[in-house]
Amino acid sequence: MSRQPRAFRLNDPNVTGGSIQVTEEPFDAIEAADGVVVPMGERRRAPWVSILVSALSGLLLLGLGLALENLIVDLYAVTPWLGWVALALTVIAALAFLAIIGREALGIWREQKIEKLRESAVDALAVKDHKAAKGIVADLLGLYGGRSSAAQARARLKALTDEIIDADDRLAIAERELLAPLDAQAKRAIAAAAKQVSLVTAVSPRAIVDVAFVIFSAMRLLRTLARIYGGRPGLFGFLRLAKAALNHLAVTGGVAVGDSLMQQVLGLGLAARISAKLGEGVLNGLMTARFGLAALSVCRPLPFIREEPPKVADVAGELISRAEAAAS
Template identity: 60%
Template sequence: MTSTQRPRAFRIPAADQTGAIEGDVAPPSTVRMVEEPFEIVEAADGTPVPVAPKSRAPWLSLLLVALGGLVSLGIGLSLERMISDLFAAAPWLGRVALVLLGLAAVALAAIVVRELAGIWRERRIELLRARAVEAMATRDHTGAQAVVRDLAALYAGRAALAGGTKRLDTLGDAILDVDDRLAIAEHELLSPLDRQARNAVATAAKQVSAVTALSPRAIVDVAFVVFSAVRLLRRIATIYGGRPGFLGFLRLARSAFAHLTVTGGMAVGESMLQQALGLGIAARVSAKLGEGVLNGLMTARFGLAAMAVCRPLPFIREPAPRITDVAGELLKGSGAEKPAP
């Protein structure tokens, strides 16, 4: 079939009159960009369509659970047979074994409670630090007030910080900027704790440096460095209110090493130049002295990373400690020596 419509002419409106024509659709004023298409997809009507997460078989978790169950069953059966044999041999031996088993169960329960309490305290501090960072990023005044209240509650039982807690209570609902409110809380509550932590780091660095320089065996150096790092991490966590158990200590150690890795281990700039010069001069005097300075500096680095991990707030207005603040005497002492002729 042939078309019966005749040709038609249309008038093209001017550019400034395009939007005035009835029925025209205005172009979109904004363009929505999605940076994470694998996490969420914006549909055409604006309804978020979640993408199903990738499922992975928890083989490692299943292995650990299965092995733990087998070990628990084996221990239980062994204890049951031992107690039965003791009852068969002499009833009083069986009763003594039951009493000892009860004491072991009570001790195990106490250890579990202590470990859970330590992990809870660490999680509380980590959550407090994350909330403070989020409040500063979003300028959330209500969130900042909640962080200050929780921080004051964390240190409510410390007599040395009672004055700072009272001064924070007087602020109440005063109109303050988010950074100012958190900075006041940092100055009143965390400044004294920062001084204690810096002193602990400086003391540990001096001890490691002296023992390494004087010890005759390398195994003694390694053992004392590890012992000092463990004691320093526990000390700093206790200062800031963590008091971790064994599992909590492992979590803190992993976080501290991760922070040390992210920050590069050795700082770049004037601090690293001082370290290199001090270590070079000390090594010329004595190889053991150079090892002592190096181990002391690395202990100080680990202590600074532990402070950043255990502190309930990030450094806002208070200056973050540097290597020269906690190990400056090591650098000065090594630089003051003159090389032997």
Template identity: 85%
Template sequence: MSRQPRAFRLDDPNVAGGSIEVIEEPFDAIEAADGVVVPMSERRRAPWTGILLSALSGLLVLGLGLTLQNLIVELHAVAPWLGWVALALVVMAAFAFLALVWREVAGILREQKIEKLREAAIDALAVKDHKAAKGIVGDLANLYGARSGSAKGRARIKELTDEIIDADDRLAIAERELLAPLDAQAKRAIAAAAKQVSLVTAVSPRAIVDVAFVIFAAVRLLRTLARIYGGRPGLFGFLRLARAALNHLAVTGGVAVGDSLMQQVLGLGLAARISAKLGEGVLNGLMTARFGLAALSVCRPLPFIREEVPKIGDVAGELVNRAEAATS
């Protein structure tokens, strides 16, 4: 006859069987973190460049303030009302300058928040940190809280807040509910930019027009992707994003030589089989799409967990199809 299970305390004197040894199993986070290399912090150097720029900026501000003061005094000496008008204009310019500074700071802080979310998600996935994953999902829901299209996803995430879910599963749910629709928008924006660049560079009469339009399209695409994922970059925030996207593009291989679609394009010999301008337009469009994918990875607040990483074929496959149709 089988014995029914029952509960008992380890310090119960009625428990027989001699000494009991309790072995605590290691946490998943400790097991996952075993062998992870901890990077050493870089040696800090004196910020001489920052000190130089700060000093020069201070001198320029002092010089500008003195110039404006002298201008107001001179205008007031000519006619008092001119002095008051000049003073009012200076005050308006100061308020506008402060608003621009605040917008730049707010944009940079928002971008840093997105970057920290992505880095925290990578760390949480690496060590299976359930608590950190729960906090990341909450921050992500707050990031998109003002968007009407994410209400359903936020409601679904709120239902699972107190559920016991693995870190990767919790982040994957947030990715599917909140980021999957944004990924679709981003891929459509990249595809539209690639087509536009391909068309304009194929019909433009001058190379300088090609270069100017490619740069303009890349700038506009980067701003569009940043807004899709919740960023609002100003000038300096945009420059940070552009540098990060170019660095990501360099790290991931530039033109993605290993991509099957790129091999297909190079194998077609477009410049030889069709007109040189059409081949140039196709390749410019593909490079725009490649830059867009790098910018997507930089602007996205989470790494790709369960969603498929977009490739050039997902956003620019029609370009090659057009080239193949032209050669047939």
């Protein structure tokens, strides 16, 4: 006969220590609850390549500054007003350089913020951290607070701030209210890029034109997706995003070359029954779609919680239909 559950205190004199068995919670749950920092892994070695590039960049800036100083002094010695003009142009160039550096830093900061949001969401979902989920939703509202299209979603989420909701449900609501419309825009952008790449590469006369246009379209698509999800990458921020997208594509097995990608989406043997040029166009379009989906996952500030992650068929359905029609 089972006993009824009872409540008691650990310091109750009627409770003996030998009859109490304390089971520790999982390590991750304890750290999430008390805020203990997770131990870091083995420290990486010194980034010598970065140090070398930084040192050479510093020397280049010093040499450029010395050359400008000598130029201004020489012009001032020839004609004083030429020296003042050169000094004014140098100041304008310095201000423009600082503005570019500030824009690059701001773009990288926004990318890092989006990455931290995504990582924090993964951690909060793993341990059901309600407090962290609230903070993530607040950060999302701050990220998209200036968009007029998110006004109603912002009001609905703020109304749920004091409600008792599970962490995954709260993040799922934020995903539906804030990110679902952005996901739809991103999928339309990926579909348009894939279609454009397919059409251009199907009619281009040179292979070098195909390669150049595929690379150009991928770069433009990556920048478009970053802006949709709130990123504003500059040159270095864009290169950082491109590296992350390619790494994600490689990790998820997204890089498929040749007829294997066609067979994966269109069915075995279908690529062999359509014209070679049309097959190349469809293949390039599908590869662009795969890269776009990887970039979407990198630029999105939340993992997919309740929303269905888009697949190649969702953004390249028209290419598949056209290839099937040509094959038949």
